[in-house]
Amino acid sequence: MRYWFGGTPADWTFSVAPGSDTPLLTGGVIVTFWTDQVGGVQHTDLLDDSGQPITSVISGDGLTAPKGTIPRFQGPPDVTGMWADAGAGERFWMPATNFGDALDAHLGADDPHGTLAAARAYTDDAIARLPPPGGGTGVPGVVALESFSGATWDDKFSAALSYAAAQTYRPVIALPNGGIELSRGPYTLFDGLRLTGPLGAPEREFATRGPQCVVTVSKAPLFAMPTSVRSISMQNIQYRASGSVDWMVRETDFANGPIMSDAVFYDVGWVGFSSIMHTRHLRVSIQRMYANNGTDVQFKLGGSDNSYWLDGGSYLSGSLPPTAPAYVYFTSMSRTRVGPLYLTPQYATGFRIEGGLGGLSFDGTLLDCTGRDANTACQGSAIYIHSGQGHVFRNLWFFNTATNPAATGRAGERGHVYIKAAAKEIAFIGCQWSGGVKQTTYTPTGTPAIYCEAGVTDVQVHAPLAPNSGEKILQQAAAGALACDNPSWTITTAP
Numbered sequence: 321m322r323y324w325f326g327g328t329p330a331d332w333t334f335s336v337a338p339g340s341d342t343p344l345l346t347g348g349v350i351v352t353f354w355t356d357q358v359g360g361v362q363h364t365d366l367l368d369d370s371g372q373p374i375t376s377v378i379s380g381d382g383l384t385a386p387k388g389t390i391p392r393f394q395g396p397p398d399v400t401g402m403w404a405d406a407g408a409g410e411r412f413w414m415p416a417t418n419f420g421d422a423l424d425a426h427l428g429a430d431d432p433h434g435t436l437a438a439a440r441a442y443t444d445d446a447i448a449r450l451p452p453p454g455g456g457t458g459v460p461g462v463v464a465l466e467s468f469s470g471a472t473w474d475d476k477f478s479a480a481l482s483y484a485a486a487q488t489y490r491p492v493i494a495l496p497n498g499g500i501e502l503s504r505g506p507y508t509l510f511d512g513l514r515l516t517g518p519l520g521a522p523e524r525e526f527a528t529r530g531p532q533c534v535v536t537v538s539k540a541p542l543f544a545m546p547t548s549v550r551s552i553s554m555q556n557i558q559y560r561a562s563g564s565v566d567w568m569v570r571e572t573d574f575a576n577g578p579i580m581s582d583a584v585f586y587d588v589g590w591v592g593f594s595s596i597m598h599t600r601h602l603r604v605s606i607q608r609m610y611a612n613n614g615t616d617v618q619f620k621l622g623g624s625d626n627s628y629w630l631d632g633g634s635y636l637s638g639s640l641p642p643t644a645p646a647y648v649y650f651t652s653m654s655r656t657r658v659g660p661l662y663l664t665p666q667y668a669t670g671f672r673i674e675g676g677l678g679g680l681s682f683d684g685t686l687l688d689c690t691g692r693d694a695n696t697a698c699q700g701s702a703i704y705i706h707s708g709q710g711h712v713f714r715n716l717w718f719f720n721t722a723t724n725p726a727a728t729g730r731a732g733e734r735g736h737v738y739i740k741a742a743a744k745e746i747a748f749i750g751c752q753w754s755g756g757v758k759q760t761t762y763t764p765t766g767t768p769a770i771y772c773e774a775g776v777t778d779v780q781v782h783a784p785l786a787p788n789s790g791e792k793i794l795q796q797a798a799a800g801a802l803a804c805d806n807p808s809w810t811i812t813t814a815p
Contacts, residue, residue: 322367323400323416325353326377327392331414333379333406334388345388347381353395353402357411363402367394379406392417459519462492465500474504485510492516495557499534506544506569509552509580517556531558531589538562544569545578545599552580558589564615570598574622574651580604586631590614597621607631609661614638620649623656624679630659637664642699642727646672654710655679662686665698665721669728673703678710678745685713687736689720694762697721700728701735701771707742716751718769720761735768735795741775749782755790768795774815776801784809 325331333351334343353363353376364375369392380389395402400419403411416422431437468479477500480493490512497518517533535542537559545568559567567590571577581602589610590596596611601623608631611618615638636647647665650656652675663670663686670687673680689697698721705711718736725733736753739746753769755761769786772779774797781804786792792809796802799813 321422322394322397323422324418325393325395325402325414325416326390327369328417331390332388333390335408347379347387349379349388349406350376351379351390352376352405353414354405354411355403357403357413360403363396363399365396369393459494461489462494462516462519464494464496466496473500474502477502477507478504481507481510481513484513490514492553494519495533495535497532499536501536501538501562502542503537503539505537505540505542507542508544508546509549510546511550511552513549513552515554515557517558519556532556534558534560536560536562537565537567537593539565541566541569543567545571545580548579548581549583550581552583553586554588555584555586556588558591558610559593561592561594564594566595566598567593568595568597568599570595570620571600572598574600574620579623585609590618593618595620601626605630607634609634609636611636612638614640614647616640617645617649618647620651622651622653624654626653626656628656628658629661629685630657632660634659634661635663636661637666639666640668642667642724643729644668646670646704648672650674650676650680652676652708653680656681658682658685660684660686662688664689664692665702666692666696667699669698669700669704670702670721671704672706673708673711673743674706676708676710680708680710681712681714682716683714684716686717687719687721688717689723690759692720692762694723697723697762699724700730700733701725701738703737704730704733705737705739705743705746707740709743709745711743711746712749713737713747713751714749716748717754718752719754719759720756720763722767723762723764732773735771736763737770739770739772739776739779739801741773744777744779746778747780747782748784750785751781752785752787753790755786755788757788759788765791766793767791768793768812770794770802772796772801774798774801779803781805781809 333346333349335346336343354360366374368374377391377393380386385391401415404414405411465476465480468476470476470479484490484493492514495517533556535557577600579600579602583604585606587608592613594616596618598620601621603625605627640647646669649672654677665687687702702718702721722736779802781794784806794802794804794809794811795814797815802811804811
């Protein structure tokens with residue numbers, strides 16, 4: 321800025337006659353301005369009182385201004401004082417007349433020296449680490465979603481996630497008793513994220529039979545994977561889809577894509593989603609789940625060392641088309657245990673298995689289409705084994721599946737379990753293929769419990785059962801694929 325000079329009671333030009341000490345007002349004197357008392361550079365970027373450029377000023381001549389007065393003018397930008405030279409061989413210091421005003425404005429500014437910005441940043445960070453006002457749930461380490469500020473649930477959810485992510489020890493975010501809607505996803509998962517519904521309230525119920533904490537997801541997936549994420553936990557929440565939406569952004573790279581590790585999903589419900597989770601897992605646990613009304617592959621998972629549905633009470637169904645790969649699609653899944661999930665594979669196949677180095681083990685899983693007719697029951701095989709080795713199936717239950725394998729569009733598919741050529745080293749132990757004496761089944765007569773495509777090797781069937789007049793048939797495209805230790809079962813060869 322430019323500062324003002326001159327025009328004050330101290331700004332005059334005088335002369336003194338030789339031999340006299342009496343000063344006389346002198347007008348019409350040209351005054352120039354300099355950077356230094358001696359030498360230096362002349363200031364020539366000046367403006368007169370009306371804003372016109374000048375290089376010097378002339379003191380009043382007694383006609384247009386009082387005699388000897390130095391008129392008001394502006395100095396160069398950001399110059400607060402200059403040395404004035406009236407041609408008498410001496411220069412005198414002339415300070416700006418409004419410098420005090422500028423100083424007052426400076427001192428009154430929010431942050432005149434830039435020190436407050438750092439203080440604010442420090443304070444903001446400290447505030448972010450404090451529990452929100454009124455956020456006390458009465459439980460150490462738990463903060464209530466309702467306590468965060470925001471006009472919408474998305475505002476509150478975003479604030480809660482930001483707060484939790486900033487903490488060294490992540491708190492549990494408790495969702496409310498009742499329903500909320502979130503539509504501004506996807507929110508990126510982060511290490512240590514912990515979400516819960518009201519404490520101690522499982523959410524495995526059907527949609528109209530008692531859910532306590534319901535999160536409706538609309539417009540976009542709720543979550544997305546970062547490059548990797550570890551140690552997340554969700555429990556006691558029922559998520560519901562509004563419209564065609566995925567619960568989480570689908571990952572497609574199962575060779576090098578993101579990995580979720582050491583995560584736990586317990587007493588969680590998913591209702592009506594196009595898909596629930598497509599990603600790689602390492603040491604992930606999903607227990608006591610309720611998932612229903614899905615419309616596409618619900619879980620597409622790869623990885624190892626996982627535990628799925630081991631703690632009983634898990635349920636999965638939906639309305640996938642017969643041509644969908646499966647409700648649960650394992651790709652390169654190894655050293656993983658699958659428990660007593662009750663899966664009603666309406667229309668589509670229950671499990672599809674591709675690849676794997678061994679150790680994929682099922683125990684007590686039920687694939688049951690009770691109450692479904694020929695068109696709504698599982699049309700193709702309940703389990704479709706595309707490839708891999710070392711898969712073990714123990715104590716599984718099959719009923720009313722493989723009602724119309726042609727509907728899947730997969731050539732050659734037949735049997736409750738269909739095994740393709742690239743698979744080997746597979747064991748079935750104590751599994752049951754129930755008939756229709758006690759319940760109606762639409763599985764065509766002559767359907768084998770297991771069918772092995774040409775090229776399959778070393779499929780071992782131990783102690784199979786066929787209650788309720790089930791058919792005791794095992795089938796292979798080429799001899800030698802199957803072995804069974806129950807002589808009442810028939811192994812047929814049919815290309």
